[in-house]
Amino acid sequence: MNIKHTLLFALTLLLFSACSEQPKLPILGPREAIEIKNPDGSTSTDTLYKTISAFSFLNQDSTLLTNDTFKDKIYIADFFFTSCSSICPTMHRHMKEIFDQYKDNDQVMFLSHTIDYKYDKPSVLKKYATKLGVDGKQWQFAYGSKDSIYKIAEKDYLVAVIEDSAEKENYVHQGWLVLIDKHKRLRGSYEGTDEKSVAQLKKDIAILLDEKEETK
Amino acid sequence: MRKPLLAITFLITIACVVYSCQNAGQLQQDVYYVNGRDLYIRHCQNCHGANGEGLALLAPPLTDTTSLKDNKSKIACFIKNGISDTTMIIAGKKYDGKMPDFNFANIDIAQLVVYITNTFGNKQGMYSPEQVAKDLKNCQ
Numbered sequence: 001m002n003i004k005h006t007l008l009f010a011l012t013l014l015l016f017s018a019c020s021e022q023p024k025l026p027i028l029g030p031r032e033a034i035e036i037k038n039p040d041g042s043t044s045t046d047t048l049y050k051t052i053s054a055f056s057f058l059n060q061d062s063t064l065l066t067n068d069t070f071k072d073k074i075y076i077a078d079f080f081f082t083s084c085s086s087i088c089p090t091m092h093r094h095m096k097e098i099f100d101q102y103k104d105n106d107q108v109m110f111l112s113h114t115i116d117y118k119y120d121k122p123s124v125l126k127k128y129a130t131k132l133g134v135d136g137k138q139w140q141f142a143y144g145s146k147d148s149i150y151k152i153a154e155k156d157y158l159v160a161v162i163e164d165s166a167e168k169e170n171y172v173h174q175g176w177l178v179l180i181d182k183h184k185r186l187r188g189s190y191e192g193t194d195e196k197s198v199a200q201l202k203k204d205i206a207i208l209l210d211e212k213e214e215t216k
Numbered sequence: 217m218r219k220p221l222l223a224i225t226f227l228i229t230i231a232c233v234v235y236s237c238q239n240a241g242q243l244q245q246d247v248y249y250v251n252g253r254d255l256y257i258r259h260c261q262n263c264h265g266a267n268g269e270g271l272a273l274l275a276p277p278l279t280d281t282t283s284l285k286d287n288k289s290k291i292a293c294f295i296k297n298g299i300s301d302t303t304m305i306i307a308g309k310k311y312d313g314k315m316p317d318f319n320f321a322n323i324d325i326a327q328l329v330v331y332i333t334n335t336f337g338n339k340q341g342m343y344s345p346e347q348v349a350k351d352l353k354n355c356q
Binding site: 132 | 262263275
């Protein structure tokens with residue numbers, strides 16, 4: 001009788017432990033199937049995920065900012081402008097919290113693109129960063145041509161940005177905070193003005209940092 | 217047994233009537249405060265914070281009672297016309313950013329100011345739309 005019980009208990013325990021697999025973040029964006037050649041000459045199918053294309057911007061120190069800056073890092077990207085008084089302050093209030101939490105973690109970076117290509121020159125971005133209390137290289141502020149920034153927003157980070165002179169502040173944009181992994185893939189998109197969504201982002205950063213490197 | 221109960225009920229009723237008469241002013245202030253809070257959440261909180269803590273050096277806090285008191289007659293102007301090219305020292309820190317203008321009616325400004333000056337540790341009492349009109353005349 002007792003042995004039977006113990007056995008049952010052990011089995012149940014085994015069943016539960018089998019379920020507690022590490023949570024994994026989805027890979028977002030369109031994908032396509034590609035054929036790859038194996039070392040032994042045979043072919044098999046693999047999935048090609050959407051990645052952030054190569055870019056080249058100036059940062060708040062007027063130095064060049066490219067994909068290489070974010071090599072082997074996970075990073076959180078967003079689109080804003082310094083004179084925005086609607087959603088940007090809330091987005092950056094939340095992003096600053098995360099920045100403070102991961103300060104000096106060399107695996108995590110932040111990238112804020114300005115969509116105000118007319119006014120937000122690197123010196124303006126620098127002033128903004130300083131006032132926000134951001135120093136050093138971990139949080140980069142990107143300045144680029146309208147074409148390059150608006151294109152990367154829409155095509156790669158999947159964030160809508162519009163210049164609209166009918167608007168009081170000239171620009172309309174979405175407040176997504178986009179989580180990018182070490183392979184430049186989109187792993188999450190979070191509403192930067194929403195407390196709950198930002199809490200989820202914080203959890204997901206930890207999950208992404210824990211993710212084991214896939215063997216390729 | 218019945219009589220004391222009646223007497224007590226009567227006394228409580230009288231007390232309530234007297235209390236509510238005395239607090240008609242307080243009641244109006246409370247209405248302003250609640251409406252002002254709605255306005256604050258919608259228009260001000262993103263920069264100045266849910267607890268009036270401000271946003272680093274981009275937006276000043278509203279928790280500095282002294283600054284708020286000293287500038288009370290200017291707050292209406294700040295809200296109505298915005299702030300630019302002005303440096304302010306608040307709680308020992310320098311703020312020189314811009315604040316957008318909000319084209320509010322006097323009543324809205326009054327309600328907003330009642331909220332701001334009676335929360336976040338402030339306690340400055342009532343502020344009427346008439347006072348707003350007066351203060352707006354003296355905007356620089």
